[in-house]
Amino acid sequence: MRTSFSPANTESDVEQFFVIPFLTGKQTLSIPDPAILTKPSLATLEIGKGKNKRRYVPDFLVYHEGLPSVVIEAKNPEETLETAINEAQLYALEINKNYPSGINPCEWAMATNGNDVWLAHWDSAEDIQKTATAGLVIGSSVLTSFAEAIGWGAISDRCAKTRRKLTPQDWTRPSESLGENRVNLAKAGHNSLYADLEPVLRKYFDPKDREVEDLIIERAYVSTDESTKYERSFEDFLRTRVIPLGDDRHSSEIATTRKDAGSFGKQLNRLAALRQPFMQLIIGGVGSGKTTFLKRFFKHLLPQEMKEKIVYCRINFNIAPDDVTHLENWVCEQFIYHIKKNYSIIIDTETEHGLQSVFSEEIKNNSGAYSFLKRSGEEKYLERIASDLLEWMSDPRSLSRALARSIGGDRGYLLIIAFDNVDRRERDVQLRIFQVGQWFMNHTKSVCVMTMRDETFEAYKDEKPLDAFLKTGNFYIRPPRFVDMVSKRLDLAISDMAGIAESTFTYEVDGLGAVKYPATAVGNYLTSIFVDLFKKRRNITTVLEGLSGRNARKSLEMFIATLTSAHFNTQQFSKSVWTMGSYSIHEAVLLKALMRTTYLYFTPSHGFVRNIYNFPLDSRQPDHFLKSEILDFLILNRKKVGDTRYEGYFTASRLAAEMGKFGYLLDDVMLSIDQLVLDELVITERQTRASVKPETAVRVHPSGYVHMKILASRSEYISSCALITPLRDTQVAQNIGAKWHINDPYTDIRKAAKEDVGYLFIKYLTEEQAGLASQAIGLRQDVQAGRQLLRLASDAIGYSFEGGSSATDHENEFGRLFE
Numbered sequence: 001m002r003t004s005f006s007p008a009n010t011e012s013d014v015e016q017f018f019v020i021p022f023l024t025g026k027q028t029l030s031i032p033d034p035a036i037l038t039k040p041s042l043a044t045l046e047i048g049k050g051k052n053k054r055r056y057v058p059d060f061l062v063y064h065e066g067l068p069s070v071v072i073e074a075k076n077p078e079e080t081l082e083t084a085i086n087e088a089q090l091y092a093l094e095i096n097k098n099y100p101s102g103i104n105p106c107e108w109a110m111a112t113n114g115n116d117v118w119l120a121h122w123d124s125a126e127d128i129q130k131t132a133t134a135g136l137v138i139g140s141s142v143l144t145s146f147a148e149a150i151g152w153g154a155i156s157d158r159c160a161k162t163r164r165k166l167t168p169q170d171w172t173r174p175s176e177s178l179g180e181n182r183v184n185l186a187k188a189g190h191n192s193l194y195a196d197l198e199p200v201l202r203k204y205f206d207p208k209d210r211e212v213e214d215l216i217i218e219r220a221y222v223s224t225d226e227s228t229k230y231e232r233s234f235e236d237f238l239r240t241r242v243i244p245l246g247d248d249r250h251s252s253e254i255a256t257t258r259k260d261a262g263s264f265g266k267q268l269n270r271l272a273a274l275r276q277p278f279m280q281l282i283i284g285g286v287g288s289g290k291t292t293f294l295k296r297f298f299k300h301l302l303p304q305e306m307k308e309k310i311v312y313c314r315i316n317f318n319i320a321p322d323d324v325t326h327l328e329n330w331v332c333e334q335f336i337y338h339i340k341k342n343y344s345i346i347i348d349t350e351t352e353h354g355l356q357s358v359f360s361e362e363i364k365n366n367s368g369a370y371s372f373l374k375r376s377g378e379e380k381y382l383e384r385i386a387s388d389l390l391e392w393m394s395d396p397r398s399l400s401r402a403l404a405r406s407i408g409g410d411r412g413y414l415l416i417i418a419f420d421n422v423d424r425r426e427r428d429v430q431l432r433i434f435q436v437g438q439w440f441m442n443h444t445k446s447v448c449v450m451t452m453r454d455e456t457f458e459a460y461k462d463e464k465p466l467d468a469f470l471k472t473g474n475f476y477i478r479p480p481r482f483v484d485m486v487s488k489r490l491d492l493a494i495s496d497m498a499g500i501a502e503s504t505f506t507y508e509v510d511g512l513g514a515v516k517y518p519a520t521a522v523g524n525y526l527t528s529i530f531v532d533l534f535k536k537r538r539n540i541t542t543v544l545e546g547l548s549g550r551n552a553r554k555s556l557e558m559f560i561a562t563l564t565s566a567h568f569n570t571q572q573f574s575k576s577v578w579t580m581g582s583y584s585i586h587e588a589v590l591l592k593a594l595m596r597t598t599y600l601y602f603t604p605s606h607g608f609v610r611n612i613y614n615f616p617l618d619s620r621q622p623d624h625f626l627k628s629e630i631l632d633f634l635i636l637n638r639k640k641v642g643d644t645r646y647e648g649y650f651t652a653s654r655l656a657a658e659m660g661k662f663g664y665l666l667d668d669v670m671l672s673i674d675q676l677v678l679d680e681l682v683i684t685e686r687q688t689r690a691s692v693k694p695e696t697a698v699r700v701h702p703s704g705y706v707h708m709k710i711l712a713s714r715s716e717y718i719s720s721c722a723l724i725t726p727l728r729d730t731q732v733a734q735n736i737g738a739k740w741h742i743n744d745p746y747t748d749i750r751k752a753a754k755e756d757v758g759y760l761f762i763k764y765l766t767e768e769q770a771g772l773a774s775q776a777i778g779l780r781q782d783v784q785a786g787r788q789l790l791r792l793a794s795d796a797i798g799y800s801f802e803g804g805s806s807a808t809d810h811e812n813e814f815g816r817l818f819e
Helices: 011-024 082-096 141-150 152-166 180-185 194-205 210-219 232-238 263-274 290-301 327-342 352-358 360-365 367-376 378-394 396-410 427-444 454-460 482-498 519-534 539-548 552-563 570-579 587-596 626-636 652-660 666-678 702-709 715-724 730-739 751-775 785-800 805-817
Strands: 036-038 045-047 054-056 060-064 067-074 108-112 116-121 128-132 278-284 310-316 414-420 447-453 504-509 513-518 682-684 697-700
Touching: 011 036, 011 060, 011 067, 011 108, 045 082, 054 082, 060 152, 067 082, 067 152, 082 108, 082 116, 108 141, 116 141, 128 141, 141 152, 194 210, 194 482, 194 552, 210 290, 210 482, 263 278, 263 290, 263 414, 278 290, 278 427, 278 454, 290 310, 290 414, 290 447, 310 327, 327 396, 327 427, 352 360, 352 396, 360 367, 360 378, 360 396, 367 378, 378 396, 396 414, 396 427, 414 427, 427 447, 427 454, 447 454, 482 519, 482 539, 482 552, 539 552, 539 587, 539 702, 552 587, 587 715, 626 652, 626 666, 626 682, 626 697, 626 702, 626 785, 652 666, 652 697, 666 682, 666 697, 697 702, 715 730, 715 751, 715 785, 730 751, 751 785
Parallel strands: 067 108, 278 447, 310 414, 414 447
Antiparallel strands: 036 060, 045 054, 060 067, 108 116, 116 128, 504 513, 682 697
16 A cells, blocks of 8 residues: 655556555455445536535445445545545535435545545534544554544444344235235135146146156157247247357257158268267257157157167166266166166076176186186086176176177167256256266267257367367257147147047036036137137237246146136136137236136245245345346346356356445345245256355346236236235235235125225335435446336336226326336
8 A cells, every 4th residue: 555646646546556455455444345336336416505516426435235334535646635525525415315314324535635635524524534644554543543434344333233224124014914824825726617627738738647748749749840939029038049050060950840850860870870989969958858859759750670770778867866976887777777677678687698698798708717617617617607797797887888788789789878857957067977978978889869958068168078079960959839839738638628529517607506518618718718828919928938938847837727727717718618709818817827826815836926026034125126126137138148158147246246336235135136046037057946156147037037027017916916025114015905805705806906006006116216216326326127117017007097087196196206
């Protein structure tokens, strides 16, 4: 730290060689770098009065606990400090004006020209501590005095006390007035079609039976030529994006039809002719259909003449041990298990003759030693061979090598080993499995088909061991769309119902009692709903696909849950049956079913939708908008290479730094990222839901996009979230709770009541956001996502009130709030 500057030095020299070392030095003030905000991060404010009013931004502002604490102004060595300290104090004054009476977090102002340093309270023009910088030596009373005022320990204590004053101790959920157990546990149940629909839908949309699964693979597989395309604006979030560029002549996308797998089938034919060890990569996102493709190809698309030449084993890494230290042995054991289970006709490991055949090479290699034993006695000879056979059989590596040699060399089969579900493991484990795959390929002289996560390959393709596979002809697979999967499986379900066309089903209709209808009517009902949801241009289609992402099972579960929910009106179905008309689902009804499924009220655990307005209860600075700010940052930067080699991934520490520019606390950001991961609104680089660490990289999930861009503008969503979001205003919470009382036997409140709830909630959030924005006035970057959410919500509520006298009142109110 320099303490002497000449007229030749500049203000920048003072900042670089005195201010920063003085603030951050462990033996001076010990302020951490992230707490020191520089001029580019700060807001320009008007300071002074009358003719002296001017726009000003200081050089530094120390920020902690989401609070401004010390304003610092640096000058060049020739300037005096009277004006500098006055400007810093006036800036602190403007900041403190935005806090409640008696709370002044920005307590100190400091000015320096490198040779002298002045320190003063924000509101004192007389009591200014003035000292030469040369006097700030370690152990001096002057340095001690500065540390007691603006050292990191003093700043931390002061900000913690101020934060406690600003943070309410008690938050009230509107649901408390209804009874938490009622909101969490009360059931609406299923609709009257559930008993007939659920078994058929469950059979084809969530199959547990192996035969049904095979039927789906055979008849409901979505081939490439049958796939439809996403809307352009949503495509980035849902489809696999790392398909090779046009100049990559060595790789290709797997193109399938009903009867053919195109170039992939030709590649296997070529490998069968070569009879050499080979590693074939199939690259795609998690859930893109790699496993289904392999099952379908080897069971239904492989020509019969080729089936007769192949021994195929699939090793499922979903059941692999977490500890991959001895993974080679585990892979060998899995291979041995599959051979014994599925190919006992080809290779015998049970009889004496069979074992001698399998280990013929080992026996031959030891034939000289065995000859000596045989001369000394047949019994010793046989005993030693039996002992060696037992030893070889007990060693997975020896047995797997012998089996592979016997299959490929002695019997002439092409041995193909699929390493499946590798992409579901963490990145480092994927690379370890890849190395084991290479070893096993050479160990067994086989063709290994390795499924790999696209992002892992793209990030490490230029490094060992993946760099050797840049020009070997890799295959990429693109995931099917939700709409295409539903269409195919509905065809199966409707076909199943046609088989019982003579049957009739019965369901209850309010006011009509039991109503009978033909089984074929259910097929018409399903077809009508499918057309309504997916064949028309509706935002709800994006919602369904976004909430599920690329998770096929989740998307199919959503379809079952919504079609059988009690929040569907069976009377409308009855009308469509008897009039042979179509069944159209109102967006709000479908959203309600997605949010509540079989429950009376919405909570995040009841359905497929999450609450972006809530916050972790152990937040030090509870905030309704922090999660939306994180999501907004990730959405805006989704196409940028972030802190890892993956597009759109940013570490938690980077997000904390970005949110710190808005005044958010590090601990709160970490807690919020944790919650976003658990809610599956963001995904981690390692594809896990474990607790987030500073180095954990995350990316926005399609569901996060849907929540921010669509659900946040729907009154059904807004009013439902209002019931379960903690509020600091007890009266508002009680008013919302009272509006949400559902009377038996109904399953919902009136539309007008929801509109009132939405108005109360958005008005409360608007006031909260205004307060937060005013307290972050010293920061150049103000919160944006919160404002965006409120604009979307206000438009939704205004739309809901259209046509009524209260609509104008509410619209005017929102107009004033956003002026």
